[in-house]
Amino acid sequence: xxxxxxxxxxxxxxxxxxxxxxxxxxxxxxxxxxxxxxxxxxxxxxxxxxxxxxxxxxxxxxxxxxxxxxxxxxxxxxxxxxxxxxxxxxxxxxxxxxxxxxxxxxxxxxxxxxxxxxxxxxxxxxxxxxxxxxxxxxxxxxxxxxxxxxxxxxxxxxxxxxxxxxxxxxxxxxxxxxxxxxxxxxxxxxxxxxxxxxxxxxxxxxxxxxxxxxxxxxxxxxxxxxxxxxxxxxxxxxxxxxxxxxxxxxxxxxxxxxxxxxxxxxxxxxxxxxxxxxxxxxxxxxxxxxxxxxxxxxxxxxxxxxxxxxxxxxxxxxxxxxxxxxxxxxxxxxxxxx
Amino acid sequence: xxxxxxxxxxxxxxxxxxxxxxxxxxxxxxxxxxxxxxxxxxxxxxxxxxxxxxxxxxxxxxxxxxxxxxxxxxxxxxxxxxxxxxxxxxxxxxxxxxxxxxxxxxxxxxxxxxxxxxxxxxxxxxxxxxxxxxxxxxxxxxxxxxxxxxxxxxxxxxxxxxxxxxxxxxxxxxxxxxxxxxxxxxxxxxxxxxxxxxxxxxxxxxxxxxxxxxxxxxxxxxxxxxxxxxxxxxxxxxxxxxxxxxxxxxxxxxxxxxxxxxxxxxxxxxxxxxxxxxxxxxxxxxxxxxxxxxxxxxxxxxxxxxxxxxxxxxxxxxxxxxxxxxxxxxxxxxxxxx
Numbered sequence: 037x038x039x040x041x042x043x044x045x046x047x048x049x050x051x052x053x054x055x056x057x058x059x060x061x062x063x064x065x066x067x068x069x070x071x072x073x074x075x076x077x078x079x080x081x082x083x084x085x086x087x088x089x090x091x092x093x094x095x096x097x098x099x100x101x102x103x104x105x106x107x108x109x110x111x112x113x114x115x116x117x118x119x120x121x122x123x124x125x126x127x128x129x130x131x132x133x134x135x136x137x138x139x140x141x142x143x144x145x146x147x148x149x150x151x152x153x154x155x156x157x158x159x160x161x162x163x164x165x166x167x168x169x170x171x172x173x174x175x176x177x178x179x180x181x182x183x184x185x186x187x188x189x190x191x192x193x194x195x196x197x198x199x200x201x202x203x204x205x206x207x208x209x210x211x212x213x214x215x216x217x218x219x220x221x222x223x224x225x226x227x228x229x230x231x232x233x234x235x236x237x238x239x240x241x242x243x244x245x246x247x248x249x250x251x252x253x254x255x256x257x258x259x260x261x262x263x264x265x266x267x268x269x270x271x272x273x274x275x276x277x278x279x280x281x282x283x284x285x286x287x288x289x290x291x292x293x294x295x296x297x298x299x300x301x302x303x304x305x306x307x308x309x310x311x312x313x314x315x316x317x318x319x320x321x322x323x324x325x326x327x328x329x330x331x332x333x334x335x336x337x338x339x340x341x342x343x344x345x346x347x348x349x350x351x352x353x354x355x356x357x358x359x360x361x362x363x364x365x366x367x368x369x370x371x372x373x374x
Numbered sequence: 375x376x377x378x379x380x381x382x383x384x385x386x387x388x389x390x391x392x393x394x395x396x397x398x399x400x401x402x403x404x405x406x407x408x409x410x411x412x413x414x415x416x417x418x419x420x421x422x423x424x425x426x427x428x429x430x431x432x433x434x435x436x437x438x439x440x441x442x443x444x445x446x447x448x449x450x451x452x453x454x455x456x457x458x459x460x461x462x463x464x465x466x467x468x469x470x471x472x473x474x475x476x477x478x479x480x481x482x483x484x485x486x487x488x489x490x491x492x493x494x495x496x497x498x499x500x501x502x503x504x505x506x507x508x509x510x511x512x513x514x515x516x517x518x519x520x521x522x523x524x525x526x527x528x529x530x531x532x533x534x535x536x537x538x539x540x541x542x543x544x545x546x547x548x549x550x551x552x553x554x555x556x557x558x559x560x561x562x563x564x565x566x567x568x569x570x571x572x573x574x575x576x577x578x579x580x581x582x583x584x585x586x587x588x589x590x591x592x593x594x595x596x597x598x599x600x601x602x603x604x605x606x607x608x609x610x611x612x613x614x615x616x617x618x619x620x621x622x623x624x625x626x627x628x629x630x631x632x633x634x635x636x637x638x639x640x641x642x643x644x645x646x647x648x649x650x651x652x653x654x655x656x657x658x659x660x661x662x663x664x665x666x667x668x669x670x671x672x673x674x675x676x677x678x679x680x681x682x683x684x685x686x687x688x689x690x691x692x693x694x695x696x697x698x699x700x701x702x703x704x705x706x707x708x709x710x711x712x
Contacts, residue, residue, distance in 0.1 A: 192679065341392060343529070362543040363541075
């Protein structure tokens with residue numbers, strides 16, 4: 037299966053490494069022989085119709101930060117992703133450029149172009165989905181291609197597929213979830229060590245759990261994106277991020293956390309859909325299944341007949357998210373085979 | 375689809391109620407029209423080839439404790455399940471008789487007979503699987519029928535299907551789990567209220583969480599059954615309960631629990647497979663994903679690429695377990711359709 041990768045950061049590189057290491061297993065178990073025929077990042081593009089030499093590609097990126105390498109492939113400096121998407125023969129595009137929430141770009145244009153050109157798409161970029169998921173689903177349907185985005189929610193934890201594949205026959209009445217590891221890390225540290233928010237945030241930044249500008253995470257926007265994607269996929273809603281009532285954790289004080297603790301509670305940043313969609317800090321009991329610590333994510337499905345079911349996992353990480361991309365690819369391969 | 379129900383206790387009755395209430399949805403979503411054509415319990419059998427009137431059946435069982443009812447069906451007092459299994463025309467047998475661990479009977483004979491007669495089987499009885507799962511899987515394979523048992527592990531929480539359907543492309547390196555709600559309730563009460571085991575057990579018995587003879591639960595045997603089933607299904611092992619090293623919670627004292635608490639730990643009854651299979655009380659940190667309270671179950675899959683993923687849910691309950699039976703039936707229906 038010929039793959040074009042748009043974006044080649046941590047997730048993209050981890051994916052390339054994963055399919056290289058698992059090549060035998062993938063062929064044996066799923067008849068899947070992935071071949072990366074093109075890679076575009078913000079600097080330029082590499083195109084090799086017979087399949088790129090993955091070790092050399094990773095080495096080049098590691099040493100120079102670009103894919104220029106040592107010249108046994110053609111490197112097209114400054115070429116745009118849209119040009120490659122329209123020109124390159126392939127079956128699947130994997131979109132891993134960074135999330136942007138005002139217009140969802142450039143990911144949104146990439147996904148639109150690829151779906152429109154009849155490519156299956158795997159996307160780990162939340163922007164296009166937070167902005168225009170219903171339209172993209174429709175576009176994929178119209179072009180009879182598969183559009184998957186497991187890596188957008190829960191990193192390597194198969195949140196979306198779980199709800200679709202494992203809860204058949206039950207109705208999901210509501211979803212409540214901790215979907216942002218950064219916020220959860222900060223709130224956990226504030227609770228366990230009595231730290232004020234600014235110290236916990238600084239520590240998270242030092243450990244690489246939070247960005248220099250942490251607004252996207254601690255402002256609740258990342259949680260809102262993931263909530264929109266989960267709700268649309270699992271409950272069949274047609275939300276965009278504008279439909280979510282969002283409150284981040286910046287207003288949570290050490291005193292709030294101590295007061296909650298005295299009642300046997302913790303404060304968590306929770307996204308919730310059922311009647312309406314919102315993200316806000318909430319007090320939950322210490323014994324609640326969503327009370328996970330550190331950078332964990334947790335998502336609770338309230339069902340009519342199977343009870344409340346919670347999935348807990350590491351919500352981020354390049355290697356983990358790459359495993360979600362691979363699962364999506366296996367699903368595309370299987371649909372092909374039918 | 376014509377169904378024979380063997381055993382008609384809480385799970386069986388909940389299942390009958392569930393398919394009655396969900397009849398429209400099941401037909402619409404899955405083209406599934408389940409029809410109960412026979413029910414056998416320890417008192418006798420009812421056979422109605424056109425489908426039993428479920429409300430009347432439930433009413434009869436509720437009032438008299440038997441299925442004798444008011445006579446608009448033939449009630450065969452004292453007839454054996456094996457006779458009905460061999461004589462009745464049906465596609466699926468649902469086995470919900472109680473778990474027995476010395477020989478797995480009478481469930482084992484029921485399952486063998488049904489598979490041998492070319493019936494698909496859904497089983498919530500752990501006995502036959504704890505004793506002879508590899509042989510039963512082989513028998514199902516040989517007869518080209520489907521053998522499902524989702525309700526044996528996790529009640530309504532789709533533990534087995536999760537591992538099979540949602541973790542493709544990853545290797546599961548080990549499984550560790552809390553699989554017995556009774557033991558977990560007792561240990562939780564001992565920890566949160568400083569109660570000695572005998573008081574916590576008495577309370578669990580009063581609330582209906584523990585049997586008069588609690589050996590099966592607190593001796594670790596229930597956990598071991600579920601561990602065997604999960605390991606064989608998910609990891610492809612060929613274990614029986616004899617292969618599990620089992621220590622229950624009867625030796626755990628309040629002092630042990632307090633000592634653990636001083637280190638920020640809790641004591642839980644954990645089943646574990648990876649290298650070897652064992653069930654024993656273990657100390658884990660308060661922040662560990664398996665630290666669930668009350669009657670919850672939790673199962674952690676350690677994967678190579680997707681990280682550690684934990685599923686938490688109510689591990690028992692008639693209604694919840696019936697939802698697992700229904701999921702199995704939907705899967706059988708789907709395989710039929712292909």
